Amino acid sequence: MIWEATFWFGLALSLVAGFFYFRELGDISQMFFRIKRNNLVWVIRHEYKIMGAGLAGVLACTLSYWLAGAGTGLIWWPALIIWGLFYLFPYVWLHTGMRTKTGNAKYYSLKEARQFVSPSNEVLVIVNNGIARAHPDAELLRPHVVGNSDGFDGADIQMTYCGMSNLGLAFEPSINGQPVKLEVMAQIANNLILRDNNTGEPVQQILGARECEIVQGTGMTPWPTFRMTFRGFEKAYPDGTVYINQPSSNPLLKILDTAQDMMFTWGIRAQHRIEAPLIDNMTRSDSRLPNKTYIWGVNIGTDATCYTDEFVKHHEGPINTSVGGRGIVVAYDENFESLGVWYNDRGGPVSEIDFYGKSDQGQLARVETLKPGMFWHVWAEYFPHTDINRTDREPARRAG
Secondary structure, eight states, rough: OOOHHHHHHHHHHHHHHHHHHHHHTEEEEEEEOHHHHHHHHHHHHHHHHHHHHHHHHHHHHHHHHHHHHOOOOOHHHHHHHIIIIIIIIHIIIIITTTBBBBSSSEEEEEEHTTOOOOOOOOEEEEEOOOOOEEHHHHTTTTTTEEEEETTTTTTTEEEEEEEETTTTEEEESTTTEOOOOOOEEEETTTEEEETTTTTTEEETTTTEEGGGGGTTTOOEEEEOEEEEEEHHHHHOOOOOOEEOOOOOHHHHHHHHHHHHHHHHEEEEEEEHHHOOOSOOSOOOOOSSOOOOOOOEEETEEEEEEEEEHHHHHSSSSOEEOOOOOOEEEEEETTTTTTTEEEEEESSOOOOOOOSSSSSTEEEBBBBOEEEEEEEEHHHHHHTTTTTEEEOOSSSOOOOO
């Protein structure tokens, strides 16, 4: 009687915990279930406790069946397949397939990169003291987080990427002086959610903040990130390097990587093509722009605005405005095919500015909170108070 009870209790525990784990953290499952943020956050924080409870149920069910003959094989054998789907699949998919490259990313010369990147491909660029790194979207799609301090003037800057948002953002991986160790976990509201394995806290990519600190506004320090074409990058930074995600030399990992690349490519292609979000767990909608419009968003403090590249390209001269009390300048450079946003605390409007930020008001610094070329519907989800194509003529003066 005890063994029978153990079998059925273990079966129930393992299936309930496993279903919850699979539903929240499985990319495929999120296409069929509408995931709630609170549930996802809870599972990320308690992933290994959930797995532990579920696997304890698997063990109890299995031992009672094989050692005491409890239950029935008509239940245990199908359960074995389900356990593999609920536990093994999402765990391997996340922790092996989407392993980050935060310390061992490989960067290649322009000549080598031409074998993998076409001239018109867009790349996400970061620059440190004249040293430039380019990251093609397709190369970032699977690892999601890449970085390597070697050759970047000693700086540890990690590029994060979300294909569902079409958003790449670079950060210094620390908060309040404490290091942050990022691992890919899932997406919510079409934006990547990671976990800081040093604290166990979920980290929302677009905000750069741990879940427990979003309200306080504390997060990783963003690094200026901008988009341009690969041919533009070659012209602007002839000594620049390019991140290429070469396949693993391990045959098993290579098979897994190839399968994931194929699935991600299919899914992201659909996300760019179809008006509705591929995974619709959004909490709001905003019809001011079509969902999949590419926008360049800027948020400073509690203020936010965004621009479409079409508007900036056709605007007469640089756009002078202010966000969060800081003057900014928005301009498109046709030669390097890049839309840039710079701070302007000089007091006067800018009438001329080049790709590198040299203006008639002096050298300007890029805005580090720029979200370059992301989807409108994701930006509007996280910054619902945003306006579009702000064009105030007078920049704000520096406080004090």
